[in-house]
Amino acid sequence: MTLLDSVQGPADLKRLTHDEMVTLAEEIRAFLVDKVSRTGGHLGPNLGAVELTLAAHRVFDSPHDPILFDTGHQSYVHKIVTGRQDFAALRQKGGLSGYPSRAESEHDFIENSHASTVLSYADGLAKAFQLRGTRRHVVAVVGDGALTGGMCWEALNNIAGDKTRPVVIIVNDNGRSYSPTIGGFADHMATLRLRPGYEKLLEDGKRTLQNMPVVGKPVYAALHAAKRGIKDALSPQVMFEDLGLKYFGPVNGHDIVAMEAALERAKAFGGPVIVHAVTRKGMGYAHAENHEAEQMHAIDVIDPATGKPTKVAKPGWTSVFSDEIVRIGAEREDVVAITAAMLGPTGLEKFAQAFPSRCYDVGIAEQHAMTSAAGLAMGGLHPVFAVYSTFLNRAFDQLLMDVALHKQGVTVVLDRAGVTGSDGASHNGMWDLSILGVVPGIRIAVPRDAISLREQLREAVEVKDAPTVLRYPKGAVIPEVPAVERLDVVDVLRRPSADEGNDVLLVAVGAFGQLAVEAAQRLSDQGIGVTVVDPRWVFPVPSEVVELAAAHRVVVTVEDCGRHGGFGWALAAAMRDAGLVMPMRDLGIPNRFLDHASRDQILAELGLTAQDIARQVTEWASEYGSEHDDSSAAEIGVPKLKKS
Ligand SMILES: Cc1ncc(C[n+]2csc(CCOP(=O)(O)OP(=O)(O)O)c2C)c(N)n1
Ligand SMILES: CC(=O)[C@@H](O)[C@H](O)COP(=O)(O)O
Numbered sequence: 001m002t003l004l005d006s007v008q009g010p011a012d013l014k015r016l017t018h019d020e021m022v023t024l025a026e027e028i029r030a031f032l033v034d035k036v037s038r039t040g041g042h043l044g045p046n047l048g049a050v051e052l053t054l055a056a057h058r059v060f061d062s063p064h065d066p067i068l069f070d071t072g073h074q075s076y077v078h079k080i081v082t083g084r085q086d087f088a089a090l091r092q093k094g095g096l097s098g099y100p101s102r103a104e105s106e107h108d109f110i111e112n113s114h115a116s117t118v119l120s121y122a123d124g125l126a127k128a129f130q131l132r133g134t135r136r137h138v139v140a141v142v143g144d145g146a147l148t149g150g151m152c153w154e155a156l157n158n159i160a161g162d163k164t165r166p167v168v169i170i171v172n173d174n175g176r177s178y179s180p181t182i183g184g185f186a187d188h189m190a191t192l193r194l195r196p197g198y199e200k201l202l203e204d205g206k207r208t209l210q211n212m213p214v215v216g217k218p219v220y221a222a223l224h225a226a227k228r229g230i231k232d233a234l235s236p237q238v239m240f241e242d243l244g245l246k247y248f249g250p251v252n253g254h255d256i257v258a259m260e261a262a263l264e265r266a267k268a269f270g271g272p273v274i275v276h277a278v279t280r281k282g283m284g285y286a287h288a289e290n291h292e293a294e295q296m297h298a299i300d301v302i303d304p305a306t307g308k309p310t311k312v313a314k315p316g317w318t319s320v321f322s323d324e325i326v327r328i329g330a331e332r333e334d335v336v337a338i339t340a341a342m343l344g345p346t347g348l349e350k351f352a353q354a355f356p357s358r359c360y361d362v363g364i365a366e367q368h369a370m371t372s373a374a375g376l377a378m379g380g381l382h383p384v385f386a387v388y389s390t391f392l393n394r395a396f397d398q399l400l401m402d403v404a405l406h407k408q409g410v411t412v413v414l415d416r417a418g419v420t421g422s423d424g425a426s427h428n429g430m431w432d433l434s435i436l437g438v439v440p441g442i443r444i445a446v447p448r449d450a451i452s453l454r455e456q457l458r459e460a461v462e463v464k465d466a467p468t469v470l471r472y473p474k475g476a477v478i479p480e481v482p483a484v485e486r487l488d489v490v491d492v493l494r495r496p497s498a499d500e501g502n503d504v505l506l507v508a509v510g511a512f513g514q515l516a517v518e519a520a521q522r523l524s525d526q527g528i529g530v531t532v533v534d535p536r537w538v539f540p541v542p543s544e545v546v547e548l549a550a551a552h553r554v555v556v557t558v559e560d561c562g563r564h565g566g567f568g569w570a571l572a573a574a575m576r577d578a579g580l581v582m583p584m585r586d587l588g589i590p591n592r593f594l595d596h597a598s599r600d601q602i603l604a605e606l607g608l609t610a611q612d613i614a615r616q617v618t619e620w621a622s623e624y625g626s627e628h629d630d631s632s633a634a635e636i637g638v639p640k641l642k643k644s
């Protein structure tokens, strides 16, 4: 029986000696490498958070004292010591979530994996406990990367505003976000990491002096009075203290004894306090520690002996973007790129290598990125901001008010658009079309394959007076879905065969083009004539699609995005505006949060497969009676299609 076997809850931790805690930490590291290498996940961040998580659970009493995690990707150790050691299906359907989950445990509070939120939760919880008269500490673990996010500073401003609320902030400082942390704040943290632990110096001095007879006490008193001077002399100003926050650190975040001592002092302090833990992402597993790019921030299944992936990933949509933006950058010196701390994951690494002065990593600061992009455009450049779809939510107002209102040519490239799956509800890129569709003047392209991505990216960077957006999914890219003809901006991917009628217009958004062609073939096998089109630029809705609709019996749209406010809804509105009344259905992601599972499992659950689409269209096509004649198109003044 290992020590880890004996830990079923935080109370079991409190019974262990410090030596046993060191052994337990080693067992947990071995557990993490063994389990996460089999499932994939956030191995590096969790290896770096072992001791600080254990110390927090030894010093505080979760869940009476909430222990909160920013982003939540580094909460595996927290799960392990709160009764969840079955990692066999981590991040998989029916298995443990890769983030805290309120459904999993009373010890979990925050499920949303969007960074820089934890201090705001802590502020709110602390205010609630204060108002309700309950003395509960709130412990918030926040990374140095998350601290580059603006929300953290909004929260710190509030937390520092009341010295009576016991908020203990553990800064997990490993010098990295995905990419190395950037900016003045990162520089300041680097300076703090190097300063001697003057608190420890003071403590040691206090013990020594207090043991000295007669002179000890007055000398210590004098020294303590001169503490500020000593501290300033020994170390740089600590910006947290300038905000009015008590600061303990830097502390070796892998020394369980030091961490516990620091947290005990923070607990005793009784007000808002920062414990600055210096850690190493990937600690204890050489392949992660030395993983040049991201210290195994997020891995697929690997061989733990070599640290190498067990499967060679197929070229993804990201790699197509990565290569094309470099080609464009070579042709257009006004094109610059922006990432919000995700240079590698969004495919901008090659651009940064090729054009180091034209690639900006702004930290986890999507709002700043967007408005900075508006500034770059006003300055005569064409910025391309690459960001995961779900994180764009953060920068909606900035896109609306700073880019679109000012008619600035900014291109936003949304990676991980649509169902992502294993990262859970808050990572699916399912809201971008719904929120962006309301932005006046915006132009949104959804490439269906690698060729379209290259083409539409080039079209986007030519637009100087409006925001342009491209969106594509996670995973292997579809090399090519050929068009049989192009009608101005709309690609026709398939026409009904000669002996079939114009029964169904199937409008496929982006990568669903291939799916729609497969579904159309299934329908054709039943004698149902289907025209499949790819609108290419989905907002504003191309008028050609409305014209095509008028020539069919039923219109069906299919998109890897939320139905609510998605392309289907926008097309229905355009058809209404054109006075076209006809049977219309839209297939997409329902307006609910999706539990973690694989992308394919979720798409199948949602009926977004060729077979299910064909089945549903069959029902609808048979439901809607006779073919309406083409005169309806003439009546509503929809011009005949222009054949290219
Ligand atoms: C708003 C937002 N933007 C980007 C991300 C992607 N992301 C996940 S973890 C991470 C890095 C976090 O760095 P840090 O807080 O220092 O934690 P560490 O991984 O270093 O422990 C990023 C950028 C996110 N989760 N949320
Ligand atoms: C926690 C976080 O937001 C990222 O690490 C995310 O999990 C990465 O997603 P991908 O694996 O799709 O790049």
Ligand SMILES: [Mg+2]
Binding pocket: 143, 144, 145, 146, 172, 173, 174, 175, 176, 177
């Ligand atoms: Mg970090």
